[in-house]
Amino acid sequence: MTRGAAHILLSRACVNDCVFCTAVDHRLNRDFARREDVLAYLRRVVDEGVPHLVLSGIGEPTLDPNFEEYLEVAHGLGFRHIQLFTNGYRCTRDRVQRWRSRGLTSVLISMHGIEEDHDAVVQRSGSFAEAVEATRLYAEARIHVSVNTCITRSNLDRLPELRALIRELPVSRHAFSFLEWSGGVLHHPEIAPDYQAVGAAASRLVSENDQVAYFDNIPYCIVNRPIREVADQHEVRLLQGAEDLQIDSTIRKEWPSACRERSCPRRPTCPGFERRYIECRGWQQIPELVTRFLDDLESRPTAMANQPRRLLVQVPTTIPYSTHSPLGMEPREDSGESLDGDAVTQMYEAVRDHCRRESAEVVTIEWMGGDSLRLGPAFFRAAFSRTQPWRTPTVSHVVRSNLLLFDETWGELLQEFGCGLRTTTDPLFDDARTVSGQASHAQWWDNVVLAYELGLDLEVALSLGKAHVGRAEQIYAFARNLQLLGSRPIATTLTPDCWVNEAASPGGEEQGIDAAEFGSLVAQLGTLWVEDGRLFPLYPLSEWLVAPPSDALGSVLQWDPAAKSQASDRCQRTGRLVDLTDGNQSQYQAFVGARAQMGVS
Incomplete structure (x- = not known):
């Protein structure tokens, strides 16, 4: 088609x-x-x-x-x-x-x-x-x-x-x-x-x-x-x-x-x-x-020396899913805990303070969680609007979602504020069900197509665990098929997954992929991607093949709205930014080692 x-x-x-x-x-x-x-x-x-x-x-x-x-x-x-x-x-x-x-x-x-x-x-x-x-x-x-x-x-x-x-x-x-x-x-x-x-x-x-x-x-x-x-x-x-x-x-x-x-x-x-x-x-x-x-x-980092310092702020908006899933597709019970307006105010103040201290000029705020869209359009309209007057730092927003709640109304809101949409899937997993019994992978595909056709800044993350090791060709075929939606390439990200399959193993069988396995799998996928002509952005490869990960150009912080002050016996919630900057260094080193073993310079 x-x-x-x-x-x-x-x-x-x-x-x-x-x-x-x-x-x-x-x-x-x-x-x-x-x-x-x-x-x-x-x-x-x-x-x-x-x-x-x-x-x-x-x-x-x-x-x-x-x-x-x-x-x-x-x-x-x-x-x-x-x-x-x-x-x-x-x-x-x-x-x-x-x-x-x-x-x-x-x-x-x-x-x-x-x-x-x-x-x-x-x-x-x-x-x-x-x-x-x-x-x-x-x-x-x-x-x-x-x-x-x-x-x-x-x-x-x-x-x-x-x-x-x-x-x-x-x-x-x-x-x-x-x-x-x-x-x-x-x-x-x-x-x-x-x-x-x-x-x-x-x-x-x-x-x-x-x-x-x-x-x-x-x-x-x-x-x-x-x-x-x-x-x-x-x-x-x-x-x-x-x-x-x-x-x-x-x-x-x-x-x-x-x-x-x-x-x-x-x-x-x-x-x-x-x-x-x-x-x-x-x-x-x-x-x-x-x-x-x-x-x-x-000759990095010389080429990047005059680039603006960037800051990625990850904001967990809702509690995680109550059932484990590589897709994050299953329904969950809602505990009522989610991010509120006061926490957003505190978070914005903390972000601006950090930017002043670290001279960060460009900020991306990534709204994460079980499914960010559960907070509703009114919440995000207010949150997006509050950063529009900012001149320094400049702010862009990204919403992560499993897309089960996504529709044209959401698409119009994200378009209005120039907000990116990120979604995660398992490229080899297709039999999850929603609470209504519908195949969630099929519903996810329908809404990926809708987001693409609405012209949104769309990125698809492929979650890779132990079950994916040795299956690089199937994974790459999935990523490549995403590009058939149209002439505009879809950015694709490879992410390591760590989750526990309680149903398959009562003792909690660990399904997570370690740095060496992930690095080797990325190297194999990278070879297929290069041989195919690099027809679409594939992260982190698009970055790693240019320069190693470094905190010289920016950092990754996560907002913890539940953090409590130690200044008084009452321990009021104040929120804090938690530094996650060094998260992918070991994965990168494993990737470099795997490429060397494959004879790739």
Whole structure:
């Protein structure tokens, strides 16, 4: 079954005339989609299981006379997400509300500089003001808003001003895009900046702690900032005119030889360098920048010296399950003990105190426990909201869940706050049951698919115990099959599991995997992953192959809300942060030893 997104190029006209427009040749060739082509395409991709629809354009999509009909039909067919690429034209409160009622869930608005710069590059006065107003109207209607900014030679120096302005707008993601060398750029190549110029300006566009902005269509080694990663052989499904196309997004890309020869760990998800750019301007300083980046990776910790100190805070929100399970899927009796608002207040105060003492700049708060979602949406909305005003440290949130309670309402809440979702499963265990008798593994799979289709930052942890030793190929097949959900790779984490099987052994048979067993199993899985082309992030391998674990860059703390003060006889609860930083050193050493025994350098 095909998953991912289906794209449609709509409209024949555009009120803007962007000098770098990639669709200019399509307009000249009159590659326009007819109404019957669009409707047939919508039904076809829905039947194939595609959950996400993107309405883009040879012109401005909202100018298509059938635009609202397409929205209504797509909504009726059951697309989970419908995204619009737009310049903000024709945007009124009534239209936005009507489009939302017909299924529109997100928009990507073009904004290519502050007012005069934007209007100049799109060649229409007033376009910038329209885009800003559209941003507010879409957000007001609770439609997810992102902004795309194309980087040109003329706007590069003033883009920090645009970033500052967009920080004040209700925008969840802001992409700075290196120009595609097609369409208008081929007619006016002088407008495109050099890669090294963008790299030199990167830190002014996307600050170290910026959780919203990122770069698109440019390799990480050039900008050393977050980028939109892609998977190898990533294909885009596109209706262009009457043609239903599968377009390989890497077909117009090149990579320096060092990327392959030195096995760059980012190569599998790297967007590459524009081939027509290289043909026109040559490699310039790119090989030198790539080599310097790879040298830095191999000379840790020097390469990480200027990275911000990070802090992971693990927060047990509810008591553990009353029955042991490698999946954590069985129901449990609720003792009524869980994290409350006062404990959260104390925890936040302790985290900020720790960050001030240790100069930590980036904090991830991981909500854990039997199932964090048992606390309910109101609890998390309040907890997430309280860290939004923080500037230093910057805070992101991750919720861990077995997904039994997960639904679209939870998905919308996590999306609203940019919260990650982590879930754990046993890759070889599939017969647990929920309290209702339903196969919990099947329910887990259904909700993994739902979280993926909602576009959440999803990570799946594979819990590995003694029963998994010697079964690396089956485990890797499970991880690899996760990636078949769509074109966006799913981060996968290998975690050691320690639990006691009371039912199988009345004396409490220990099922935990020790460091040597875990390290050896990770080494075997790593060999399969590398041979397969590293098509998805696999932790801790993605980190261990770059640098050994170290507390130089950050620490792991766990919040203990039940800790009691010794300052008085009454021993009031005060809570405390417990340091767990050195947890995986022995596992890493076992991994290195196992790789050496396997003859892997």
